[in-house]
Amino acid sequence: MQALLGERRFRVGIFSWLLIGVLSYLVLPWFGLEYGLFDSTMDEYWDALGWRSHPLSLGIPILLLLFIPFSRPGRSRKIEGRLLVVLALAITIVLAADFIIPNRSMGLGSGVILISLAALFSYGIARLGFLQGDVFISGAVTVIILIISVFVFYPVLQIFYKVIVAKDGSLDPFQFFDIVSSFGIGRVVLNTLYLAISVGAATTLLGLVFALYSIRSTSPLRHLMRIFYILPIITPPFVVGMSLILLFGRAGVLNDILMYFFGSGGFFIPDGAAGIFERSGYIYGFKGIFLAQVLSLTPVSYMVIVGMLSAINPAMEEASLTMRASRWITLKKVTLPLLAPGLANAFLLGVISSAADFGNPLVLGGEYDVLSTEIYFSIAGAQLDFAKAAALGILLLVLSLTIFLIQKKYLSKKSFVTVTGIQTSGNVTPLPIRLQKFLTVFVCCWLALIGILYISIFLGGFVRQWGADYTLTLMHHKELWSNGFSSGGWPSLTNSLMFSFIAAPLTAIFGILIAYILTRKKFAGHGVIDFGTVLIFAVPGTVIGIAYIMAFNTAPIELTGTAIILVITMIIRAMPVGIRGGMSALSQISPSLEEASLLQRAGSFKTLRSVLLPLLRSTIISSTAYSFIRSMTTVSAVIFLASAGTNVATTYILSRVESGDNGVAVAYGSVLILTMLVFTLLVQAVTGRSRIEKQM
Amino acid sequence: MSRNSSIKVTLKNISKHFGSTRVIDNLDIEFKAGTLTTLLGPSGCGKTTLLRLVSGLEPPTGGEIWFGEQDVSDYSATQRDVGMVFQSYALFPHMNVEKNIGYGLGVLKEKKEKIRDAVTKVLQTVNLDGYQKRYPDELSGGQQQRVAVARALVLEPKVLLFDEPLSNIDSKLRRSMRDDIRNLQQKTGITSIYVTHDQAEALSVSDEVVVMHNGAIEQQGTPRDLYRRPGSAFVANFIGDSNVVDGVLEVEAGRSAILLGGTRIDLGERQIDNLPGKIQLSLRPEMFQLRETGDRERHVVGTVIHSAYLGAVTEYFISTPMGDIFTTSPSSDGQYEKGKEVFLHFHPDQLIILPPARA
Numbered sequence A: 001m002q003a004l005l006g007e008r009r010f011r012v013g014i015f016s017w018l019l020i021g022v023l024s025y026l027v028l029p030w031f032g033l034e035y036g037l038f039d040s041t042m043d044e045y046w047d048a049l050g051w052r053s054h055p056l057s058l059g060i061p062i063l064l065l066l067f068i069p070f071s072r073p074g075r076s077r078k079i080e081g082r083l084l085v086v087l088a089l090a091i092t093i094v095l096a097a098d099f100i101i102p103n104r105s106m107g108l109g110s111g112v113i114l115i116s117l118a119a120l121f122s123y124g125i126a127r128l129g130f131l132q133g134d135v136f137i138s139g140a141v142t143v144i145i146l147i148i149s150v151f152v153f154y155p156v157l158q159i160f161y162k163v164i165v166a167k168d169g170s171l172d173p174f175q176f177f178d179i180v181s182s183f184g185i186g187r188v189v190l191n192t193l194y195l196a197i198s199v200g201a202a203t204t205l206l207g208l209v210f211a212l213y214s215i216r217s218t219s220p221l222r223h224l225m226r227i228f229y230i231l232p233i234i235t236p237p238f239v240v241g242m243s244l245i246l247l248f249g250r251a252g253v254l255n256d257i258l259m260y261f262f263g264s265g266g267f268f269i270p271d272g273a274a275g276i277f278e279r280s281g282y283i284y285g286f287k288g289i290f291l292a293q294v295l296s297l298t299p300v301s302y303m304v305i306v307g308m309l310s311a312i313n314p315a316m317e318e319a320s321l322t323m324r325a326s327r328w329i330t331l332k333k334v335t336l337p338l339l340a341p342g343l344a345n346a347f348l349l350g351v352i353s354s355a356a357d358f359g360n361p362l363v364l365g366g367e368y369d370v371l372s373t374e375i376y377f378s379i380a381g382a383q384l385d386f387a388k389a390a391a392l393g394i395l396l397l398v399l400s401l402t403i404f405l406i407q408k409k410y411l412s413k414k415s416f417v418t419v420t421g422i423q424t425s426g427n428v429t430p431l432p433i434r435l436q437k438f439l440t441v442f443v444c445c446w447l448a449l450i451g452i453l454y455i456s457i458f459l460g461g462f463v464r465q466w467g468a469d470y471t472l473t474l475m476h477h478k479e480l481w482s483n484g485f486s487s488g489g490w491p492s493l494t495n496s497l498m499f500s501f502i503a504a505p506l507t508a509i510f511g512i513l514i515a516y517i518l519t520r521k522k523f524a525g526h527g528v529i530d531f532g533t534v535l536i537f538a539v540p541g542t543v544i545g546i547a548y549i550m551a552f553n554t555a556p557i558e559l560t561g562t563a564i565i566l567v568i569t570m571i572i573r574a575m576p577v578g579i580r581g582g583m584s585a586l587s588q589i590s591p592s593l594e595e596a597s598l599l600q601r602a603g604s605f606k607t608l609r610s611v612l613l614p615l616l617r618s619t620i621i622s623s624t625a626y627s628f629i630r631s632m633t634t635v636s637a638v639i640f641l642a643s644a645g646t647n648v649a650t651t652y653i654l655s656r657v658e659s660g661d662n663g664v665a666v667a668y669g670s671v672l673i674l675t676m677l678v679f680t681l682l683v684q685a686v687t688g689r690s691r692i693e694k695q696m
Numbered sequence B: 001m002s003r004n005s006s007i008k009v010t011l012k013n014i015s016k017h018f019g020s021t022r023v024i025d026n027l028d029i030e031f032k033a034g035t036l037t038t039l040l041g042p043s044g045c046g047k048t049t050l051l052r053l054v055s056g057l058e059p060p061t062g063g064e065i066w067f068g069e070q071d072v073s074d075y076s077a078t079q080r081d082v083g084m085v086f087q088s089y090a091l092f093p094h095m096n097v098e099k100n101i102g103y104g105l106g107v108l109k110e111k112k113e114k115i116r117d118a119v120t121k122v123l124q125t126v127n128l129d130g131y132q133k134r135y136p137d138e139l140s141g142g143q144q145q146r147v148a149v150a151r152a153l154v155l156e157p158k159v160l161l162f163d164e165p166l167s168n169i170d171s172k173l174r175r176s177m178r179d180d181i182r183n184l185q186q187k188t189g190i191t192s193i194y195v196t197h198d199q200a201e202a203l204s205v206s207d208e209v210v211v212m213h214n215g216a217i218e219q220q221g222t223p224r225d226l227y228r229r230p231g232s233a234f235v236a237n238f239i240g241d242s243n244v245v246d247g248v249l250e251v252e253a254g255r256s257a258i259l260l261g262g263t264r265i266d267l268g269e270r271q272i273d274n275l276p277g278k279i280q281l282s283l284r285p286e287m288f289q290l291r292e293t294g295d296r297e298r299h300v301v302g303t304v305i306h307s308a309y310l311g312a313v314t315e316y317f318i319s320t321p322m323g324d325i326f327t328t329s330p331s332s333d334g335q336y337e338k339g340k341e342v343f344l345h346f347h348p349d350q351l352i353i354l355p356p357a358r359a
Ligand SMILES: Nc1ncnc2c1ncn2[C@@H]1O[C@H](COP(=O)(O)OP(=O)(O)OP(=O)(O)O)[C@@H](O)[C@H]1O
Pocket: B018, B021, B023, B041, B042, B043, B044, B045, B046, B047, B048, B049, B050, B197
């Protein structure tokens, strides 16, 4: 009875997917449409149907229908399974060849057929006993491997391929070395490393200081540290750089003040005498990027170290104190060594994030070239040097992948902080008094600087021309928001909202699914998904950007210029959030709950839906919310892929910065920050405890 | 749910490897239809693994699993028709008792009223009727355990599995719970496999006990068999307490005798499988009577090196020519101080001669 029910469902599943495949062959475009699904004429649509324009493709539905006579009840499971697998693979190969050989791009129809083939394949491997015959999980694994292959492995491989193709199209295996050893590249690499290591060291030190202060000081000021959780989440990465320009740029406040006192005709300069100060662009270059990155990355290292610090059992420090060690000695000999893995982790995170940062160097770089901007400039504008972009992309990828793997291998397990499950008791040891006083001053300065930065962003949008004309005005905001919905800031803002709105739930779902599969299931192919997620975690946005341009600009998968590619980019970029959220939530749920469900005859799908999802609800909400924010503020990858019709908020702001409209840019930036702030607070109010913070 | 529908469970040449660790290697075992069999063994010997292989939660590396006359090796846990009670109970925290127990029936698309009736019925069996609307965190440990049993029973599975179901319950309650489980199992007649650490629990609930050691089966038999005729020093030590000592077997004209540290014990015409020569014996602590007097030829003599008064009985460690011996003797037999010389009286029939060690 039970078995028969399963049989029926199995067969209904197969036939539904067959039907979907055949139907989409009949009514959906086989080939890609030049102007997209919604902007094509009826004729173009008509012509893109496979059976009208391309008789060869008729083989596909015929092959699909072949499933029917072969898939009859009563046949042996093994035979049926093999049949499904072989046919699905064969048709996939035929289908792929049909696009790759004539070099035409796939359409919606062939895409859907590919998905139904993946589904049929999953039914086949499940029948053969893969993943204990669970169709849903087999399907999820197949789809995830398919997605990772198409949107991670394939584009990354494209970089490696493009680097050996010379400008004239011929193959040049050693081109990589030519490019890398050519003039200037060495300097770019050194710049990147120097910057990344300095930023890593500085953010670690500052993170430690702030962490100690917030957990161990007795000052009421320590509660203000909470803003560290919120600000970096809601602030697009380059906005800090922009505000630095407002303060310290050529027309910045500091220059103004100095000019007022020391410039020619200044307060302290006698009439007629030459000023002893000239306006200077000192902020551009290393100093500026360094400052901007330190400001925006310190919160991340702070969070890593705080996590570690609050997990230290206070009894250890108390033990040290009872052995007559002073607070200083205890800090130096007990606390800091216990924190060492956390510090190393924070350092590596700082290095990776600095190397991958694109917005700040773009805004503040000046003459100081780093890999991420150099990649952008090799294909932005007229240069279009794909080989160079690819070579630099490889360097950046290798750099961050190496650091990521070091981190994963040596630091994830090597924690001295023992999690025993035993309630830690005892009081935390406060900081030495003098240290605390010094830190208080320091923290005040820091907070003041942050405060001024954010104030300048908000004010910047309300003055006529920062640096020259400080009359208050609404003109920037008016230009953005009151010229109708089809101009100014609206199109990019609605695009951002819409794309992020689609991307966020998908990110959360796939993140949890991947986390579930990685932590709870064992199967052949596990390594593929594992490696795919490592890449997703480690690949810098800029590299994803060029990789996608190279992979999806031409047949067989032509997606550049579409909204789809932006949504996909957002999903991939926010995926680490989803996966991490899923992993940490799943680690709280005992696997025996799922096993109990399986033994109650529920399949994986029912188990996920009825047992796991209800328990994961708050994780899903916070994952979705945080992915949404990430997607709204992401820039490094989307800047390569946004086109005139698919501009998003961040790329729009950057384009205004590039054309010198700083007022408009900061006005938009401040609106974006405020929107995100309100959204974050709302979500935190809904989820109760601020779970978003914990997921960073 | 009657005895004639029970099935036996057979594992044929089953192996389970995790990477290079061979947790279970080429094991054969049969669990008799309608019985409750306990798996007993030291921590890490593979009891849970064996249970999970039967449930289908863990696919075997090799071998076959049969339920009755059906090969279920290829069936997943969902298809295998087994119920399991987890050590942690694994009750769904977001569902009340009724939903928890009715979960599987819901999966099978049973009607609402039918589910409600089935839940009520099974709750009556575990004496928890009326608790339908409680959530797991509103139940005591023992009640949660019974809900877990009810959930495992409600689908009338072919096989019931228990993985240390009582280990989270205090010892007083554990006694009555284990009797409940025993009664339930006998009433339903579902073939059951029960993992425990607690040998008293094992001996009291089971029809058969399987002693496992390093992923292999040391001995399988009724509790009585295992205690009275342990197949190896390991089993002798594991089931009850035991002093394993060396002796020499002599056989002459159909009469055998054993040399135990200089004392010769005549066994008369007792049938012995071992070859004459060195053998191992198991001496249960309670077989000895301690006396101040005795025959140096026929009784073992020793010196008390440690004694501990435990109320009804007193434990002694006694140094003897055959090694240090652990005994328990009724406190009413008198107390022996440390350093005192005592004679160990026992009946020769109570000597357990261990079979020769397998190669
Ligand atoms: N998923 C796994 N991966 C690797 N080794 C495992 C895994 N599960 C169990 N083992 C190993 O298999 C051996 C047997 O484990 P098992 O859980 O079956 O022991 P057990 O007899 O139930 O022990 P206990 O009485 O402590 O519950 C152990 O050495 C364990 O380390």
